[in-house]
Structures are given as C-alpha cells and as structure tokens.
Amino acid sequence: MTKHDLNFALAIAFAVVVIGLGAGFLVGTLTRPAEVAAERPSEQVTFTPDASRGAGGGSATGIPGYGDVYVNDYADLLDPAAETSIRDDLIVLYDQTGIEMTVLTIQSLATYGYTGSLESFATALFNDWGIGNASSNDGVLVLVSEGDRRMRIEIGAGYSVLWNDRMQRVIDEGFLPDFRNEDYQAGILTGVDETIFELTGNYPDEFSTNTLRRGFYRIWHWIEALGAFAWGLLAAPVGAIVFAVRRHLRNRPRACDRCGTVMLRAGEEADDEHLDGGQRLEEYLRSVDYDVWHCPSCAHMLITRHQAWFSGYSACPQCSYRTLSTTAEVLQAATKSSTGRKRLDYDCSNCGYHDSEIRTIPKVSSSSGSGSSRSSFGGGSSSGGGASGSW
Numbered sequence: 151m152t153k154h155d156l157n158f159a160l161a162i163a164f165a166v167v168v169i170g171l172g173a174g175f176l177v178g179t180l181t182r183p184a185e186v187a188a189e190r191p192s193e194q195v196t197f198t199p200d201a202s203r204g205a206g207g208g209s210a211t212g213i214p215g216y217g218d219v220y221v222n223d224y225a226d227l228l229d230p231a232a233e234t235s236i237r238d239d240l241i242v243l244y245d246q247t248g249i250e251m252t253v254l255t256i257q258s259l260a261t262y263g264y265t266g267s268l269e270s271f272a273t274a275l276f277n278d279w280g281i282g283n284a285s286s287n288d289g290v291l292v293l294v295s296e297g298d299r300r301m302r303i304e305i306g307a308g309y310s311v312l313w314n315d316r317m318q319r320v321i322d323e324g325f326l327p328d329f330r331n332e333d334y335q336a337g338i339l340t341g342v343d344e345t346i347f348e349l350t351g352n353y354p355d356e357f358s359t360n361t362l363r364r365g366f367y368r369i370w371h372w373i374e375a376l377g378a379f380a381w382g383l384l385a386a387p388v389g390a391i392v393f394a395v396r397r398h399l400r401n402r403p404r405a406c407d408r409c410g411t412v413m414l415r416a417g418e419e420a421d422d423e424h425l426d427g428g429q430r431l432e433e434y435l436r437s438v439d440y441d442v443w444h445c446p447s448c449a450h451m452l453i454t455r456h457q458a459w460f461s462g463y464s465a466c467p468q469c470s471y472r473t474l475s476t477t478a479e480v481l482q483a484a485t486k487s488s489t490g491r492k493r494l495d496y497d498c499s500n501c502g503y504h505d506s507e508i509r510t511i512p513k514v515s516s517s518s519g520s521g522s523s524r525s526s527f528g529g530g531s532s533s534g535g536g537a538s539g540s541w
C-alpha cells in the first residue's frame with residue numbers, strides 16, 4: 151500500500167467520523183424519532199365489537215372517547231397531583247419533540263363489552279383516536295387495564311419493529327415492578343418517565359440541555375439496529391489503528407532521494423528557520439504542522455506537511471496558506487414566518503485577503519403552538535406495533 155492509498159483510506163475514515171459527529175448533532179437537534187415509516191406489513195387489525203353486548207352505552211364501536219389528549223384515568227388509579235405531573239411531562243414531550251403520547255387507564259375490557267385481546271383493543275382505540283402526527287405516525291399509547299391485570303404500549307406505524315423490544319423493556323422494568331405490588335400510581339409515574347427516556351434519550355425534566363446526548367442516544371439506537379455487538383468490538387481497534395498508522399507514516403525514517411542516506415528530523419525550533427512566513431503562521435495557528443528532514447551526508451532538505459484535522463482555518467484563495475478564518479454574524483434572525491440573514495466574513499491573517507457574503511437562514515420549522523392548549527390528536531395510526539405485559 152502506498153502512502154497515497156493510505157491517505158485516501160484515512161480521508162474516508164475521517165469523513166465517516168465527521169459525518170457521524172455532524173449527524174449526532176443534527177439528529178439531537180431534530181429530536182423527533184427519525185425512524186422511517188415502518189416497512190413491516192401492516193397487520194390490519196380491525197375492531198370487531200362483541201355482538202352480544204347489545205346496544206347499550208357509548209359509541210357504535212364500543213371504544214371509549216377521550217376528555218383529554220394526555221391522561222384519561224378512567225380506572226381512577228392516579229391522584230390529582232400524579233395526574234398533573236404526568237400531563238406536564240407529556241406536554242413537554244410534545245412541545246420538544248412533537249410526539250403525541252397519551253395514558254389511558256380502564257377498569258377492564260369487559261366494561262366496554264369487548265371480548266377480544268388487549269392488543270386488538272389498543273390498536274383499534276389508537277386508530278379511532280388518531281394518536282400521533284398523521285404523516286410521521288409517531289404517537290404512543292400507554293393503556294393499563296386494572297381488572298385484566300394487563301397493560302400495553304401501542305406505538306404508531308412510524309416506529310420500526312425494533313421499538314417493540316424497547317417498549318417491552320420499559321414495561322418489564324418501568325411499569326410492572328410496582329404493578330405487581332398493586333401500586334399503580336407509582337408504576338405509571340415511573341413507566342411514563344422510562345417510556346419518554348426510551349423514545350427521546352431524555353427524561354422529561356432534561357429536555358432543554360442535552361442536544362448532543364440525545365443525538366448520540368438515537369445514533370446508538372441505529373448502531374444497535376446494525377448489530378451493536380459487532381460495531382462496539384470494531385470501533386475502538388479501528389480508531390487506534392488509524393491513529394497509529396497516521397503517526398507511523400509521519401515519523402517513519404525516510405531515505406534521502408539523492409543519496410539514499412537515512413534522513414534526520416530537525417526539532418520544532420530548527421524547523422522554523424526553514425519555513426517561510428506563511429508556513430510559520432500556519433504552524434502558529436496550528437492549521438498545518440511541518441517537519442523538516444535533512445540528509446547528514448549530502449545536506450539535502452525535505453519539508454513534509456501535515457494538515458491538522460480540526461482547525462478553524464481554511465485555505466486562502468489568494469495566498470493559498472491555511473490561514474483563512476471565517477466568522478458569522480447574524481444580521482436578522484429567522485422566525486417561523488420569515489427567513490433570516492447572516493453575514494460570513496473571510497479574513498486571511500497571512501496576506502490580508504478579505505471577503506464577505508450574505509447568506510439566507512432558513513425559517514424556523516413550525517411545530518405549531520404549545521402542547522398545553524392541544525385538544526385533539528393529530529390523526530396518526532398504528533399497525534399493531536408495541537408490547538404488552540401482565541402482572
């Protein structure tokens with residue numbers, strides 16, 4: 151493998167790292183579950199009301215309606231303070247991520263004359279209420295049936311099948327321990343927090359701060375999808391090899407191309423004597439590092455150039471040294487209704503080159519108003535995904 155090949159391989163590895171970091175930040179900023187709409191075949195669960203229950207009570211389908219888009223505690227398992235706390239968490243979740251999540255407790259399926267499974271009931275109710283955004287289908291229903299001693303987290307069709315296992319974990323570790331002691335309120339409080347954490351990487355009180363953490367949490371979920379074990383085993387050694395190869399290439403002894411004698415490397419101070427003003431400035435700004443090699447027998451000199459991976463400087467279009475800094479100033483901030491403008495200034499500290507340009511800042515994406523005033527669901531649907539548990 152020639153040095154050129156290696157550099158090419160390193161450039162690719164570098165691009166992967168940069169894209170990864172960039173994606174982490176972007177994903178964290180966007181915060182929505184970025185799973186694409188599920189490719190799984192929809193199971194077409196249709197609600198079949200029990201014909202024997204007669205005409206009594208409620209809507210034609212027998213599905214209870216909702217009085218609130220966050221908490222409907224029909225089994226009366228929550229005291230007012232707990233209900234308020236859960237509602238506040240779900241409002242924050244909606245405001246920060248657009249995810250419509252709702253909690254429903256019922257006395258039993260039989261109350262609604264339903265004889266089918268909890269799963270089919272949950273799917274039918276999810277679709278009847280239209281939980282979640284209609285295009286991203288990212289709604290979440292937490293359904294607890296006290297009398298049946300069963301619960302379900304039903305998720306929108308936008309979540310891939312991977313989310314079923316995650317919701318199962320939330321049920322097993324968040325809800326069920328307290329449910330087994332018949333402490334439903336504690337189980338729901340813990341379980342709702344854990345569900346929100348699983349969905350977003352944040353507990354409800356942490357939303358404002360952890361953009362990068364959220365991004366990495368979500369990327370970790372993607373890596374998990376690719377096979378977490380394999381990736382985890384590969385990442386560290388690959389990083390170490392890339393680093394070692396790069397250092398080896400830089401420090402390896404090289405032969406003089408005139409007489410073949412092994413060259414010697416000068417110290418950093420000695421380097422400077424052989425560099426021109428622009429090169430010294432690059433070293434000072436740490437955008438490029440130079441090594442000076444000299445041949446002890448024929449006095450031939452070789453200067454090698456090592457560009458820094460991360461520096462705030464780019465190549466100047468006038469003098470071509472990497473001494474060009476870029477600063478951005480927002481002239482007019484973007485709003486939900488109008489674009490903004492920013493000015494980018496380019497200044498070369500070597501040759502004094504200056505340029506500036508005005509760029510447009512895109513509109514702030516509008517995820518509508520605050521969730522606290524929301525009164526109906528967004529029309530989302532579920533194709534039966536989620537998890538169930540009993541106690």
Ligand SMILES: [Zn+2]
Pocket residue numbers: 406407408409410411445446447448449450
């Ligand atoms: Zn020589």
Ligand SMILES: [Zn+2]
Pocket residue numbers: 466467468469470471473498499500501502503
């Ligand atoms: Zn310049």
